[in-house]
Amino acid sequence: MFTNTQNQSVGAPRQQKDMSETANLSLNGDLELLNLKEVANFLRLSQISIHRLIARNVLPVYRVCRKLLFKKKDVLECLEKSKRDAGYGSQKD
Numbered sequence: 001m002f003t004n005t006q007n008q009s010v011g012a013p014r015q016q017k018d019m020s021e022t023a024n025l026s027l028n029g030d031l032e033l034l035n036l037k038e039v040a041n042f043l044r045l046s047q048i049s050i051h052r053l054i055a056r057n058v059l060p061v062y063r064v065c066r067k068l069l070f071k072k073k074d075v076l077e078c079l080e081k082s083k084r085d086a087g088y089g090s091q092k093d
Helices: 036-043 047-055 072-081
Strands: 031-035 062-064 067-071
Touching: 031 036, 031 072, 036 047, 036 067, 036 072, 067 072
Parallel strands: none
Antiparallel strands: 031 067, 062 067
């Protein structure tokens, strides 16, 4: 570590944020952001499957620097759109 003429340390290591903080980030109360790993865990899919959903434009993504971030609202909407009637409980005459 170096010191400059005003005795301030230069080149001190930066503190890294915990990845779980990404899920708690909120702006105006309605914007929750999730990272790739959190979305994969939430949907119980692999990270590769999430990349495939992105490539097919099924799941909206925001790229910030080299990070992939997702709005929780978008993930829930994607899940709702993909819901299909499995036929359980329907009665056919």
